[in-house]
Amino acid sequence: MNTSYWERQSFLETFDVVVVGGGIAGLSTAIALKNKNIDLEIAVLERSWLSDGASSKNAGFACFGSISEFVDDMKDMSFDEVVNLGVRRFRGIEKLVENYSEDVLKLDWNGGHELFFEEDKESFIQCCKLVEKFNDAFDLKIGLRPYTVSTESEFQGILNLVGVISNKYEGGLNTGAMLRAMVERALKTGVKVFNGVEVNSFQANGNEMQVETSVGIWKSRRLAFCISSFHAHLFEELEMQTKRNQVIVTKPIPDLKLNGTFHHQEGYNYFRNIDGRILMGGMRHLFPYTESTDVQGNTEEVIASLLDFVQQKIHTTSAIEIDLAWSGILGVGQDERPVVTEAQENVFVGARLGGIGVAIGSLIGEELAGLIASSFSK
């Protein structure tokens, strides 16, 4: 490594905290920590030119959970745990909006709607029975009754429905604008952000962590990994897995009636309107073999399934054509709960944010920053 004396002194040996990963979790952690303790020298090391996992590649739903998703979650978690996770997502969205504002995030509170088609009839009946139970539980915790049922056969241009469960406290935002605002906030707060630095390994050396990266050895008193589920081998006990999620955006559709964020089948399929177009993602559950990867890339079969869904279910008189397709990589675990922990002495992890990191990410950052800050006062 061609490192100068000056570079080593001013960059590689300067930091109290090195945060690995420049996505929502990493940036939120660094900013929250700097806000708690202005004196801490904090660096974010991001391997790519921009966050390269999910943070600006997602669908931008500000959502805290659909009923069929909660039912699915209850296979691994109790009712109370599921509600508590929903509440954390709600609080995360609140925090995100409080930190950056609706205007900056380009947030549109146009509602979240879970759709049930003929083939989902059984699920609709089961979910309807639980609507008031979830409303009561959320009412107790956040003072809101989010869910309402309707049995329209056509809803905002979506055809052949048996029913819809709506949540008026949900909406959509622009996650490119969000990530840009987070990077700007980090720099303004005094956090240093370094792109193009990949962390390969680390080891403790007394009270100091030595971080081996693509540009040399960095030294730091604390280390925080906010790497979704990349490099999962570093923390095998956390059982982190990567899943690829495909997204498409159509060309503008002149007579599009759609207005909202829409979920289908436990949140595996999702779509929304944006700038007169449809953005749709998901279907990874139908392609578990190809989509269990941490490699970005498009899968033609998934793209075809997404397009087929849009063409079958959404009413338009004009042809629907794809303008852009991309993928993002999700970090998931055995259940939906994110990880916020001190994995070993002075090494912290905020990861596995799953498909709801936009919603919960700001809260995870606060929680992880709290853990790191208190480790300095031990």
Ligand SMILES: Cc1cc2nc3c(=O)[nH]c(=O)nc-3n(C[C@H](O)[C@H](O)[C@H](O)COP(=O)(O)OP(=O)(O)OC[C@H]3O[C@@H](n4cnc5c(N)ncnc54)[C@H](O)[C@@H]3O)c2cc1C
């Ligand atoms: C297609 C898609 C749609 C989604 N839709 C929504 C949605 O609508 N609403 C919602 O709430 N959530 C959604 N999500 C989930 C949300 O985007 C993620 O949960 C969230 O972005 C995770 O943030 P993160 O910071 O944990 O991870 P990431 O954004 O993946 O950031 C981790 C960063 O770590 C970097 N990194 C990894 N390894 C290293 C290393 N060794 N050294 C240096 N850097 C490293 C990566 O390059 C990456 O930038 C979606 C996800 C996808 C993929």
